[in-house]
Structure formats: structure tokens, C-alpha cells
Amino acid sequence: MKTPNAGTxxxxxxxxxxxxxxxxxxxxRGTFVLDGCTIKYLTTRQGATGGYIVAPSTDARNEHGILIIxxxxTAEAGTPDGLVHLGRAWDEGQNDLTRYAANVASxxxxxxxxxxxxxxxxxxxRAEDPWHASTVSRPYSSTAGTYPxxxxxxxxxxGPGSARP
Incomplete structure (x- = not known):
């Protein structure tokens, strides 16, 4: 889901x-819901490298992004346990962390x-660490610090891949 620009x-x-x-x-960066869907991870190209299911690039001014409910x-047969992250941020349009930080300031x-x-x-x-660093290597953090x-x-x-209570 893509929008014509970050403000739309x-x-x-x-x-x-x-x-x-x-x-x-x-x-x-669109706002969308996947309700009652089957989301199947394929291992053929990535092998033991693993991958990421979601990569939202939601604008920080938009409080809603991707909802999967x-x-x-699922995964194709033979996919190793604990291989795949639920997601990472797609820092769309950012070349590196310096540019990202400058845009945060704006x-x-x-x-x-x-x-x-x-x-x-x-x-x-990956139940223990389902979220990964962004596409420009911005570390994942559930609390604000150097980055939002x-x-x-x-x-x-x-299911076996869900967060532990």
C-alpha cells in the first residue's frame, strides 16, 4: 500500500x-487492515537467512499504519523455527541514520x-525478538531515545511464534 506522498x-x-x-x-505508508487472512512466508529465496513480514513506512504524523487481525x-514446509521477524520499519527515502535524524528534527x-x-x-x-532494526539500521526500540x-x-x-506473556 503506497500513497502518492507522505502527506496523503x-x-x-x-x-x-x-x-x-x-x-x-x-x-x-498506507493505512490498511488485513482481516482473517493467511499470510504465508516462503523460504525458497532466503533459505536460512530469514526475512520480515511487515515493513511499514508510515509517516510519523499518521497514527495508523498496518493492522493484521x-x-x-504460516510458512512453507521446512521453514526453520524462529527464523522470521514479524517486521521492521521501512525508513523510506532515508539514505542513512544522519539523514533520518535530520528529518526527525523537521x-x-x-x-x-x-x-x-x-x-x-x-x-x-521469532517469538523472543519479533521486531528488527529498520532498513537504514535504526535500532528497534519500544521507547524513545536517540530516535523516536x-x-x-x-x-x-x-501459537508458538507469539510473544510470551
Whole structure:
């Protein structure tokens, strides 16, 4: 889901869909919901390297990004347990951390937003560290520090890849 520019909010709703891929295959700065979908990770290209399910580039001024709800996150047969991250921020348009920091100071910057809730997460998901550093290596952090806090959340999921209570 892409918008024409960072200041435009686009919305979409997908019900009962099937999405599959290996790296950042659910991405963009649009606001969208995947409800009751099957989200299948494919290992063929990445092998033991692993990948990322979501890569939102939500503008920091937009409080809503990607919502995955009531869905099943699966993987093709033979995918190792704990291989895949739920996601990472796509720091779209940022070349490096210096540029990212300058854009944060301006108030216009990507800070991806994603929520995965009430879904079943397969064993391929990294339950202990589901979120990864951004595409420009901005470290993942749930609290603000050098950079704004990442806006990634997991809530009320089940399955071997879900967060431990």
C-alpha cells in the first residue's frame, strides 16, 4: 500500500485474503487492515537467512499504519523455527541514520506503525525478538531515545511464534 506522498493518507481493507512472500512483503505508508487472512512466508529465496513480514513506512504524523487481525501467519514446509521477524520499519527515502535524524528534527519522517493482534503465529516467527532494526539500521526500540520509539505492537496472539506473556 503506497500513497502518492507522505502527506496523503490512503486506506484499504482486505478480508479473507492470501498473501505470501519472503522479505518486506507487506509494506508501504498506507493505512490498511488485513482481516482473517493467511499470510504465508516462503523460504525458497532466503533459505536460512530469514526475512520480515511487515515493513511499514508510515509517516510519523499518521497514527495508523498496518493492522493484521484474526489472521494466520504460516510458512512453507521446512521453514526453520524462529527464523522470521514479524517486521521492521521501512525508513523510506532515508539514505542513512544522519539523514533520518535530520528529518526527525523537521517533524516529517517515516516511523512505521504496525499492530498484529488476535492472530495465530507459526513457529517460524521469532517469538523472543519479533521486531528488527529498520532498513537504514535504526535500532528497534519500544521507547524513545536517540530516535523516536518504534510503533510496533503484538497483542493477544496465539501459537508458538507469539510473544510470551
Amino acid at each position: 493518507v490512503s486506506r484499504a481493507y482486505f478480508k479473507g485474503c492470501h498473501v505470501e512472500g519472503d522479505v518486506d512483503f507487506i509494506f508501504g 484474526n489472521s494466520d501467519l 517533524g516529517v519522517y517515516p516511523n512505521g506503525q504496525a499492530v498484529i493482534r488476535n492472530s495465530t503465529l507459526g513457529a517460524h516467527i 520509539a518504534n510503533r510496533f505492537h503484538e497483542h493477544a496472539n496465539t
